[in-house]
Amino acid sequence: MRRGLHGVESSRPRRQSMSERPVRTRIAPSPTGDPHVGTAYMGLVNMVHARQHGGSFVLRIDDTDRTRYRHGSEEQIFEALRWLGLEWDEGPDKGGAKGPYRQSERTAIYREHTELLLERGGAYRCFCTPERLAKLRAEQQARKERTRYDNHCRELDPEESARRAAAGEPHVVRLKMPLEGSVVVEDLLRGPIELKQDNFQDQVLVKQDGFPTYHMASVIDDHLFEISHIIRAEEWISSAATHKVLFEAFGWEMPVLCHMPLLRNHDKSKISKRKNPTSILYYREAGFLPAGLLNFLALMGWGGPKNPDGSCEEIFGLDAMLEHFRLEEVSLGGPVFDLEKLRYVNGRHLRALPSDAYVEAVRGYLFAEDKLRRVCALAQPRTETLGEFLDVTSFFFGRVEHATPETRKRPLPEREPVAGLVPKGRSKEETWFALRIVQEALDRLDPWHHEALEETCRALASEEETGWKARELFMTLRVVMTGRTESPGLFETMELIGKPRGMGRLGDAMRLLGEPGKKKLKKWEKAREARRRSAAGGGAVRA
RNA sequence: GGCCCCGUCGUCUAGCGGUUAGGACACAGGCCUUUCAAGCCUGCGACGCGGGUUCGAGUCCCGUCGGGGUCACCA
Numbered sequence: 001m002r003r004g005l006h007g008v009e010s011s012r013p014r015r016q017s018m019s020e021r022p023v024r025t026r027i028a029p030s031p032t033g034d035p036h037v038g039t040a041y042m043g044l045v046n047m048v049h050a051r052q053h054g055g056s057f058v059l060r061i062d063d064t065d066r067t068r069y070r071h072g073s074e075e076q077i078f079e080a081l082r083w084l085g086l087e088w089d090e091g092p093d094k095g096g097a098k099g100p101y102r103q104s105e106r107t108a109i110y111r112e113h114t115e116l117l118l119e120r121g122g123a124y125r126c127f128c129t130p131e132r133l134a135k136l137r138a139e140q141q142a143r144k145e146r147t148r149y150d151n152h153c154r155e156l157d158p159e160e161s162a163r164r165a166a167a168g169e170p171h172v173v174r175l176k177m178p179l180e181g182s183v184v185v186e187d188l189l190r191g192p193i194e195l196k197q198d199n200f201q202d203q204v205l206v207k208q209d210g211f212p213t214y215h216m217a218s219v220i221d222d223h224l225f226e227i228s229h230i231i232r233a234e235e236w237i238s239s240a241a242t243h244k245v246l247f248e249a250f251g252w253e254m255p256v257l258c259h260m261p262l263l264r265n266h267d268k269s270k271i272s273k274r275k276n277p278t279s280i281l282y283y284r285e286a287g288f289l290p291a292g293l294l295n296f297l298a299l300m301g302w303g304g305p306k307n308p309d310g311s312c313e314e315i316f317g318l319d320a321m322l323e324h325f326r327l328e329e330v331s332l333g334g335p336v337f338d339l340e341k342l343r344y345v346n347g348r349h350l351r352a353l354p355s356d357a358y359v360e361a362v363r364g365y366l367f368a369e370d371k372l373r374r375v376c377a378l379a380q381p382r383t384e385t386l387g388e389f390l391d392v393t394s395f396f397f398g399r400v401e402h403a404t405p406e407t408r409k410r411p412l413p414e415r416e417p418v419a420g421l422v423p424k425g426r427s428k429e430e431t432w433f434a435l436r437i438v439q440e441a442l443d444r445l446d447p448w449h450h451e452a453l454e455e456t457c458r459a460l461a462s463e464e465e466t467g468w469k470a471r472e473l474f475m476t477l478r479v480v481m482t483g484r485t486e487s488p489g490l491f492e493t494m495e496l497i498g499k500p501r502g503m504g505r506l507g508d509a510m511r512l513l514g515e516p517g518k519k520k521l522k523k524w525e526k527a528r529e530a531r532r533r534s535a536a537g538g539g540a541v542r543a
Numbered sequence: 544g545g546c547c548c549c550g551u552c553g554u555c556u557a558g559c560g561g562u563u564a565g566g567a568c569a570c571a572g573g574c575c576u577u578u579c580a581a582g583c584c585u586g587c588g589a590c591g592c593g594g595g596u597u598c599g600a601g602u603c604c605c606g607u608c609g610g611g612g613u614c615a616c617c618a
Contacts, residue, residue: 199546207616238613311566341568
């Protein structure tokens, strides 16, 4: 492979200009959901690369999409990264010379730069209405053309444009992409990548609500934060042309680009929560060690420090990674995120712990004061001897198995669900669909409180949602959460189990039941849509 | 579908023109042990395919196939 060559040789010509420039890297997660293992992966690589070069690692919060913002998500990102030991040098909560580090607090900066870009002629206002755009799209689709903006407003007279904007006419701002030719971006791992003009379009830089899109905010911030290396996931490659054009439109130096391979599901698709637990917090709650998860993540694309015999040492800590990791050596095949291997790696770290540290780890994991108190509150009314404590509460501490003991060693499709997971008269498939609806609703739920849980779940036990009776749904949910048909109050129990583990168990149960085929899924989506419509049309009052 | 990226055991990877293609997970067998883990040993198992270049290609080039990503007023 030619990776080494590109890493070393292709960066040599610009080493002079780079040498003046301290290494600064960043991650820019958006607070739209649970802190993602992909964020941890990119955080690790970015932090390691920065530290190796005596540089800084910046955390920026990418919250320019107000519609997708989820309350509490930002705090969880901090918490998750800190738990992993991926500490940043500058960020929203600890400041830094270039702040603010939350994009929603930088709107004035973006506005200024929008004006600047407009003046420089790199961008233009677009007054096209959503209706016109929809129509355009429909026409293009009918003609089987690629759907893209037709640059209708690109040549609008600047004065007229300014006048209409001043008059308050709604508009977006678009980037002038090259009308022909191609844009070549240099990737640290892949060398030059030529992106062709035919699939460019004049990207929206500023939305009608005045907020910048990712492209705009990210380029401005990367420049202003003096980011030297943009190390991000492979899915961004096709946007790289837009970014390069933007940097050039501003007249700014382009940082070094490095696109890391994407973490994958077992079927090689991009890692997703449907097919894998993706929340960092899930791994914490499941009892993985930061060192274990970090070690495993480091193995995605890298072999580990070399042994004298030429093989790689697979079990190592952050210190060894800091010493031996080379960004230029990352391999490009999309690594499958394999839970089995993660467990093994974590096991090695766990067993290597000094016994005192192990005791502390268990204490913190199982018997944190606050947790113990809350579990006891639920256990006390239900026990006659202390010996029964674990009988009543084990699912707060241990793992939950949804498959019957006889089948639990078999491959997933052959396992049989424990009693109660699939109610009498329902099929595995129906149960999967019901749980899918629950999953969607609970995923959005914040805070994860028993009252909110109950309210949400009750609403789902309805004709227009699952079509299930509360009894059925709640029992299934109880078994999902506890692996048993009897437990303390379902919603108190769920609250205490917590969102990461609760959602994890939901996912586990769904994986056991088996995801229906694509056709069935489609059919089901349609039926569900129809149910909702008829419920709405029937005058049902819904919140 | 257009464009782009990628392609070594089922999985994670080493390899950087000359290797019996190495290690790890998983799996199978064995040793150890009262048992189970752990540990140790052994086994199974890969360069997608086809052309070139070369004395010699997993390594370089081209094609092909396969996988993935992306085509938003989301990031």
